[in-house]
Amino acid sequence: xxxxxxxxxxxxxxxxxxxxxxxxxxxxxxxxxxxxxxxxxxxxxxxxxxxxxxxxxxxxxxxxxxxxxxxxxxxxxxxxxxxxxxxxxxxxxxxxxxxxxxxxxxxxxxxxxxxxxxxxxxxxxxxxxxxxxxxxxxxxxxxxxxxxxxxxxxxxxxxxxxxxxxxxxxxxxxxxxxxxxxxxxxxxxxxxxxxxxxxxxxxxxxxxxxxxxxxxxxxxxxxxxxxxxxxxxxxxx
Ligand SMILES: *Cc1c(COP(=O)(O)O)cnc(C)c1O
Numbered sequence: 001x002x003x004x005x006x007x008x009x010x011x012x013x014x015x016x017x018x019x020x021x022x023x024x025x026x027x028x029x030x031x032x033x034x035x036x037x038x039x040x041x042x043x044x045x046x047x048x049x050x051x052x053x054x055x056x057x058x059x060x061x062x063x064x065x066x067x068x069x070x071x072x073x074x075x076x077x078x079x080x081x082x083x084x085x086x087x088x089x090x091x092x093x094x095x096x097x098x099x100x101x102x103x104x105x106x107x108x109x110x111x112x113x114x115x116x117x118x119x120x121x122x123x124x125x126x127x128x129x130x131x132x133x134x135x136x137x138x139x140x141x142x143x144x145x146x147x148x149x150x151x152x153x154x155x156x157x158x159x160x161x162x163x164x165x166x167x168x169x170x171x172x173x174x175x176x177x178x179x180x181x182x183x184x185x186x187x188x189x190x191x192x193x194x195x196x197x198x199x200x201x202x203x204x205x206x207x208x209x210x211x212x213x214x215x216x217x218x219x220x221x222x223x224x225x226x227x228x229x230x231x232x233x234x235x236x237x
Contacts, residue, residue: 003041006224007032007048014218017208028211031076031200033221035060036228039069045224046072054078054097054219058085065092078160078200078219080134083107091115097122097160097200097219100134102144105151112153118193120155122200125182127161127175135161138182145186148194156191158198158216159183166206176201176213183214 001009007030015025032045035056042053042064053070055061056079064070074094081089081096083104089096090111099105099121112119123144126135136144141159148156159182163175179201187196202210202218210218221228 003044003225004048006226007045007050010220010223011049014207014211017211020208021212023211027216029217030224031078031217031219032224033078033203033219034064034069034225035079035221036230037221037225039064039067041225042069043071046070050224052076052217055093058088061092062088086111090119091117095120095122095157095198098124100124100126100136105154109151109153118153118155120157122158122160122198123156124160124162125179127179128164130164133162138178141182142185145189145191145194149191152193154193156186156194156196158196158200159186160200162203163201163206166209169206170209172206173209173213176210176215180214 011030014028014030018025018028029052030050031052031054032050033054034042050073052074054076061077076095076097077089077093078097081098081104086107090108096108096119108119108121123141124135125138125141126133127138159179161179163172166172179199183199198217199215200217200219202215204220204223207218207220
């Protein structure tokens, strides 16, 4: 199947999952995870209806921005971001979804202040408490949001999570429901730089459960672009 056919199929499946959960399909946005796919593939996805692209690596982001690959879509950063690379991301993307430490939050707000902008961000939660994954502990979020006005050049738009790989349908539902609860809790906070409307969770293997639990954005790579070929990655870039 072509990328365009894949996009159509994924959008239809998202809509079907929404209806099955009694939700309006318009509440859920597809973020196409573009890692290891070149500018031409990204353009094809956008032509087929993708409105948000998610990039993982700073190097790929910079290369594809230079090629105007994301024209017609929003670009979000969704990978682990090192503080020494914030300059290459702040002000260049609509949303940084993967803010996984207070140290990084400080660096992003500082860089945004230097640029004279407000950078939209999500806080990433390590919801499965996996040692190999970065992200805040669930219990750290509310205390952090209570002092979020000490980071004046960011706007908090919501939460993101990458739960463990789901082997069976239903495996990650408990994690998604916990995310939803924290999302509802931070939405209730009244702060100048908090404007919460994005709960980013659900990937190719588990997005139906994420949507049932209240996800507003699913990040999907494989089902849009096909399996990633790690052996030729350096050639494709
Ligand atoms: C690659 C990636 C995805 C999409 O994963 P697939 O399993 O290919 O759908 C989603 N989120 C993040 C952060 C990713 O890096």
